[in-house]
Amino acid sequence: MLVSGGPGTGKSILGKQFLxxxxxxxxxxxxxxxxxxxxxxxRSFEHFGWDVRKYEREGKFAxxxxxxGGIGSAAQRERYVVKxxxxxxELSENIRAAIKDTNATRIVVDSVSTLYLTKPAMARSIAMQLKRVISGLGFTAIFVSQVSVGERGFGGPGVEHAVDDIIRLDLDEVEGVMYRSIIVWKMRDTKISMVRHxxxxxxxxxxxxxxxxxxMxxxxxxIQPLPQKDVDEMKKAVEEAEKEVEVKVEEEE
Incomplete structure (x- = not known):
């Protein structure tokens, strides 16, 4: 899944909340x-009251x-380092090792744009390489992708074609007031909400x-209310997704 948006839209927060x-x-x-x-x-996790250190100690989070690049005393204390x-x-090997050690089912890469910052033409290729590594292990991944202020793209040429799902976060100024919104751009084999929430x-x-x-x-x-029929359909989809997750976890345990 690609989570795309400009600065300050909440991409990293969404990824951390997902984890x-x-x-x-x-x-x-x-x-x-x-x-x-x-x-x-x-510290960012802790800002929202999410104590991930506890899960690190238990070997469930990495x-x-x-x-x-492994430089600095704090960095030298990290277990997984990409130089x-x-x-x-090298990045893929670290991801495999961390997944194996934590039995992870959720991964967030923040931000995948950094990997092709100096070589944008490689955006799709790099995203595909990471997708193969993670999908091959059967897990759910969020690739955070940056776009410029005001841009409605997804960050990197062709990167949107390398992922199955896209969520875009926006921050718009209208008449001096800022509005946050989220839109599900695509979700493979799934009916999506065709509005900006x-x-x-x-x-x-x-x-x-x-x-x-x-x-807008x-x-x-x-801000308009959705028809109740659409709201009920979304609730049902969420409930079904949560049941699938519970089944997967029970099977792994």
Missing amino acids: YNGLTKCEGGVFVALEEHPVSVR IIDAFT NIDDVK PMDITDNGIVVKWDKYLK TNWSVS
């Missing part, structure tokens, strides 16, 4: 830090340091108002 929710359901998780020091990553982020093979970033993480949609023009914004 923490999994940890509370006995699903191991791995966070690949490409743009943030591992120490800062842990951070892969692909930011420091050359241009080496996709309002969302907030709270002290407890991201809250999406799935029963409403954002109606160049000069106005209004």
Whole structure:
């Protein structure tokens, strides 16, 4: 899954929330830090009251340091370190090792854009390589992807064709007021909501108002209620997805 958006839209928070929710359901998780020091990553989790250190000690959660290159005393204490982020093979080996050690079923790569920052033409190829590694192990992954302010793309030419699912987060200014929203752009073999939903970033993480949609023009914004039929369909889809996750975890245990 690709989670795309500009700066400040909540991409990293969504990824971390996805991992923490999994940890509370006995699903191991791995966070690949490409743009943030591992120490800062842990602090970011803690900011929302998500104690991942506990799960690290229990061997259920791991951070892969692909930011420091192993330089610095703090970095030297990390168990999984990628010294050359241009080496996709080294990154893949660390991901495999961390997944094996934690029995992870959820992985977040933040941000995959860093891997092809200096070579955008390789965006699709790099995303496909990582997808093969993770999909081959049968797990769910979020690739965080950056776009420029105001851009409606997905970050990197062709990267959207290398993933099965795309979620885009937006932050729009209309008449001096900022509005956050989320839209499911594609979800393979799944019926999706064809509207932009309002969302907030709270002290407890991201809250999406799935029963409403954002109606926008160049000069106005209004939040409208979704038809009850659409709300009921989404609730049913979420419940079915949660049941599938529970079955998978029980089978693994």
